[in-house]
Amino acid sequence: MKLTVAYSPCPNDTFMFHDLASGDLTLPDRRIEVQLHDVETLNRMALNGTFDVTKISFHTYLLVRQEYKLLSVGAALGFGCGPVLISRGDIEIGEIADAKIAIPGKLTTAHLLLELWEPRIKNKIFARYDEVMDLVISGAADAGVVIHEGRFVYEQAGLELITDLGQWWQNQTQLPIPLGGIVARKSLGEKTIAQFEALLREGITNSMANPAATREYVLKHAAEMDSEVLDEHIKAFVNDYSLDLGEEGRAAVAEMRMQAQAAGIIK
Numbered sequence: 657m658k659l660t661v662a663y664s665p666c667p668n669d670t671f672m673f674h675d676l677a678s679g680d681l682t683l684p685d686r687r688i689e690v691q692l693h694d695v696e697t698l699n700r701m702a703l704n705g706t707f708d709v710t711k712i713s714f715h716t717y718l719l720v721r722q723e724y725k726l727l728s729v730g731a732a733l734g735f736g737c738g739p740v741l742i743s744r745g746d747i748e749i750g751e752i753a754d755a756k757i758a759i760p761g762k763l764t765t766a767h768l769l770l771e772l773w774e775p776r777i778k779n780k781i782f783a784r785y786d787e788v789m790d791l792v793i794s795g796a797a798d799a800g801v802v803i804h805e806g807r808f809v810y811e812q813a814g815l816e817l818i819t820d821l822g823q824w825w826q827n828q829t830q831l832p833i834p835l836g837g838i839v840a841r842k843s844l845g846e847k848t849i850a851q852f853e854a855l856l857r858e859g860i861t862n863s864m865a866n867p868a869a870t871r872e873y874v875l876k877h878a879a880e881m882d883s884e885v886l887d888e889h890i891k892a893f894v895n896d897y898s899l900d901l902g903e904e905g906r907a908a909v910a911e912m913r914m915q916a917q918a919a920g921i922i923k
Contacts, residue, residue, distance in 0.1 A: 659686040659852070663711040663838075664695045665877035666804050667886050668893035672730055674870040675859035683851055692877060694784055695836060696761030703763075708841050709852060713761075714834040715768040718913050718922045723842060725849060726909070728901045729857045730838035733908065737892040738822010738833040739766035740807050743799040744792060745816040751798075752818065753777055758792060758800035760785035765835050766801045768912070769821040771921055786879050789813055803835075805878070808885050831908040832897060860898055 663669040675681040699716040753776040788800040822833040
């Protein structure tokens with residue numbers, strides 16, 4: 657039987673899924689079929705239940721939690737790794753509510769955090785994550801929310817920080833910021849889900865122990881090719897929470913759900 661697995665081309669995902677993509681790790685009774693898509697595409701596909709196992713933003717997980725189970729492995733969650741709101745330096749923080757803001761997808765956690773931080777923003781431009789900085793640089797947007805590799809290179813592009821939404825979250829909650837996680841369709845059954853969870857944990861452990869083995873695969877899909885940026889990205893988003901969410905990780909997800917419900921963003 658086939659098991660469809662999807663994740664993003666971002667370095668942290670390709671790093672963690674390397675052994676599954678290469679075929680080094682397999683399930684005994686399932687043929688794993690891998691697909692890569694940007695995270696907002698994965699979010700939209702999850703609303704339709706497209707894949708058996710998929711990476712999605714935690715914003716989207718809160719919308720599909722009845723159909724998908726959150727795995728305890730593979731999460732992008734931690735401290736000092738959240739989305740950042742940036743501009744060309746010609747806009748003040750008090751002007752944000754009326755500004756044109758580029759956002760990397762309606763269903764991303766970045767959008768959810770922005771709504772929690774400043775619910776009055778109305779002029780939103782939804783774009784792919786790797787288009788946000790260009791929209792700000794060109795003047796098509798007054799400011800933008802940057803995620804993934806972009807958060808490490810926006811200064812090199814001459815852009816300035818307005819606020820760090822991840823730091824804001826941490827100051828508010830004293831919890832790590834839950835960005836994205838791996839979910840499995842509940843209809844797969846507990847046995848298959850547990851088998852996949854164990855397999856992915858083994859793959860992540862292998863990649864952590866021998867990162868050089870993943871390099872070619874990570875570079876093949878990375879939008880930012882600079883080695884230092886790639887290393888910084890992986891270090892920021894692949895950590896102990898990726899091996900096991902634990903009580904603190906699940907508390908962070910529960911807090912995000914509570915705040916999103918209180919703000920009327922989700923039901």
